[in-house]
Amino acid sequence: MPEGDTIYRLADRLRRALAGQAIIEVKSAVAEIREGHLLGSTVVDVGSRGKNLLIGFSNGLTLHSHLMMHGAWHLYARGERWRMPSFRLRLALSTETTEAVCFGAPIVRLLRTDRLDADPRLRALGPDLLSDGFDAEEALRRLSADPDRPIADALLDQHAVAGIGNVLKSEILFLAKLDPRTKVGAIEAAALRGVLDVAREVITRTVARGRGGRFVLPGRVTRVTSQSMLGRGGELWVYERRGERCLACATPIEMIRQADARSTYFCPACQRG
Ligand SMILES: [Zn+2]
Structure with a gap:
């Protein structure tokens, strides 16, 4: 299972690739997430809390993913062939230049950004060792x-x-x-x-x-x-x-x-x- 430092560095890579970019295509294998939820919005920030990855969008939604044992996020140039079979797709987000693809993660869901702290799963987390304000x-x-x-x-x-x-x-x-x-x-x-x-x-x-x-x-x-x-x-x-x-x-x-x-x-x- 990836550790907190791995997710922290993954968040950093995704932030550099996606922050400030508009989402122009969404492929979703998650029933609750439809293209319209994210299409046209801009990635505001990417961060981590422990082993949880959070991608914030300009429309007030945040994508929460947890990779557990077998999940992965890959970054591709747009149109590049995936290095993992498409049946493992959970969610793919494309900007003009880049495609970020989440494979096999058991947790992929959209939350309201202003309610993140009230979310039971995130609220239950202990203090994050990598957070500046570690308590x-x-x-x-x-x-x-x-x-x-x-x-x-x-x-x-x-x-x-x-x-x-x-x-x-x-x-x-x-x-x-x-x-x-x-x-x-x-x-x-x-x-x-x-x-x-x-x-x-x-x-x-x-x-x-x-x-x-x-x-x-x-x-x-x-x-x-x-x-x-x-x-x-x-x-x-x-x-x-x-x-x-x-x-x-x-x-x-x-x-x-x-x-x-x-x-x-x-x-x-x-x-x-
Ligand atoms: Zn010893």
């Missing part, structure tokens, strides 16, 4: 609401804090030196705040550089390993590295299944607390 207090309150839950599961709960997916979850907990099975209620407030600080830094850096490239937080890694140990281009600290040696302490990385059978990778030596 850490609210995120801490929501994370702590279920004290018996392991921290790894809590971080994936988009109703607590929006934007973290399965890859970043493992990386964040490694950098925070926290055992993924630790119950939220057993983590001191300052340490939990520290986890959020790491999460914001990691997701912000991921947006800046794109996926790939290991996250190095100043002061958090005490031992620097040789380049030859980095492996796989030095991408990630623990994710999908089960059985390989920890890049900080050389202990074999372990993998466990947590809620919904989601995999969690961690170093049993570095992540004790």
Whole structure:
């Protein structure tokens, strides 16, 4: 599933392609969305909230899409052949030069822009790690609401804090030196705040550089390993590295299944607390 940083960068690409442009053709496989809803309107803005993509139009409507596991947005030059079969089409929007096509997304719907904050699905989202006005207090309150839950599961709960997916979850907990099975209620407030600080830094850096490239937080890694140990281009600290040696302490990385059978990778030596 795409993580918050992926959707944030997707929003950025769509914004650069579509903002200020008028929609001159609409192809819809969504029963509730007809061509007339969007034809002739101009794209005002494209943004994200957690893993939700929002495209705002000049007619006061906003297109909300969520890609879940298998959805995608593609950008094409107008008239270019799609790289995905047309039966997977959900919605295609054309400007004079560009066609933005949404394939396979389970959620594609139109909302009134002035009612976005009242929408149950969007309102239920926790504070967005990539939002300028990130509300850490609210995120801490929501994370702590279920004290018996392991921290790894809590971080994936988009109703607590929006934007973290399965890859970043493992990386964040490694950098925070926290055992993924630790119950939220057993983590001191300052340490939990520290986890959020790491999460914001990691997701912000991921947006800046794109996926790939290991996250190095100043002061958090005490031992620097040789380049030859980095492996796989030095991408990630623990994710999908089960059985390989920890890049900080050389202990074999372990993998466990947590809620919904989601995999969690961690170093049993570095992540004790
Ligand atoms: Zn380690």
